[in-house]
Amino acid sequence: NAGVTQTPKFQVLKTGQSMTLQCAQDMNHEYMSWYRQDPGMGLRLIHYSVGAGITDQGEVPNGYNVSRSTTEDFPLRLLSAAPSQTSVYFCASSSGTKNTEAFFGQGTRLTVV
Amino acid sequence: AQSVTQLGSHVSVSEGALVLLRCNYSSSVPPYLFWYVQYPNQGLQLLLKYTTGATLVKGINGFEAEFKKSETSFHLTKPSAHMSDAAEYFCAVSGNNFNKFYFGSGTKLNVKP
Numbered sequence: 052n053a054g055v056t057q058t059p060k061f062q063v064l065k066t067g068q069s070m071t072l073q074c075a076q077d078m079n080h081e082y083m084s085w086y087r088q089d090p091g092m093g094l095r096l097i098h099y100s101v102g103a104g105i106t107d108q109g110e111v112p113n114g115y116n117v118s119r120s121t122t123e124d125f126p127l128r129l130l131s132a133a134p135s136q137t138s139v140y141f142c143a144s145s146s147g148t149k150n151t152e153a154f155f156g157q158g159t160r161l162t163v164v
Numbered sequence: 165a166q167s168v169t170q171l172g173s174h175v176s177v178s179e180g181a182l183v184l185l186r187c188n189y190s191s192s193v194p195p196y197l198f199w200y201v202q203y204p205n206q207g208l209q210l211l212l213k214y215t216t217g218a219t220l221v222k223g224i225n226g227f228e229a230e231f232k233k234s235e236t237s238f239h240l241t242k243p244s245a246h247m248s249d250a251a252e253y254f255c256a257v258s259g260n261n262f263n264k265f266y267f268g269s270g271t272k273l274n275v276k277p
Contacts, residue, residue: 055207084264091173093254093267094208109264141207143265152198153256153265155207 053077057142057156064132064163072127072159074142080154082147083125087111087138088158094141100125101147132163166191166257170268178276183227183242185271187255190236197238198256198265199229208254214238225249250275 058073076083084099096109100119114136116128125144129136139160143153171186189195196215200208212223219231225248229240238255255268 086267091269093168093170093269095267096264099264145265152210152213155200155209157207158205 055142055144055154055156057140057159059159060157062159062161064129064161066132066134066163068132070129070132072129072140072142072161074125074127074156075123076125076142076144076154077123078144078146078154079122080144080146081122082145083119084109084143084145084153085115085117085125085127086141086143088141089138097127097140129161134163137161137163166195166259166264166266168255168257168266168268170255170271172271173269174272174274176274176276177245179247180244183240183245183249183273185240185253185255185273187229187238187240187268188236189238189255189257191257191259193259196258197229197231198258199223199227199238199240200254200256201225202252202254202270204251211240211253245273245275247275247277249273 055076081102085097086094095111098117100106142156145153167190169188198213199211202208212221214221214231222228227242252270252272254270256265258265
């Protein structure tokens with residue numbers, strides 16, 4: 052009963068480094084998305100995908116890349132990490148029908164020094 | 165477009181007292197509304213949701229919320245707070261684009277013994 056799995060749970064990066072946050076879901080959901088959570092700002096949408104091969108930008112896409120080669124996986128890439136990207140990142144998936152909610156992973160806490 | 169406003173970033177109640185967390189939304193289409201709870205260092209867990217039908221929605225852990233269209237509100241209540249209710253609570257809305265969820269800034273609930 053895995054649901055949405057994110058790795059790693061914690062990561063420290065130096066400014067300018069790149070890395071990929073992994074996200075996988077086993078619910079056969081078409082829709083997947085990435086959010087960042089910052090104190091007092093709730094969750095803000097970074098990128099989302101409506102199916103394999105289709106991605107789009109959310110509210111705060113700058114500095115991040117995504118791709119969706121399979122239904123299950125939706126990795127988030129930080130191209131050149133900056134201290135402003137220090138945050139907690141959540142991956143979510145949903146079936147996309149009217150009455151369903153988003154299911155969240157446990158989060159990745161990223162610190163950029 | 166959709167947006168959510170949560171009044172009060174911190175709410176403190178005594179154990180056994182009424183819990184009231186406020187959420188107002190803006191939506192150009194009939195909204196779908198959600199309340200999530202986040203315990204420390206964990207992901208978001210669905211408490212309850214309103215899609216259509218009965219405007220008073222019951223969720224897990226004794227929480228309920230009432231959709232009031234005239235007031236564009238979806239306040240979360242629980243008659244008697246328990247220490248285990250201490251967490252951060254997020255209100256969210258989705259609309260026509262069912263894979264996009266818009267979150268409020270969150271309310272941290274503190275329960276005093």
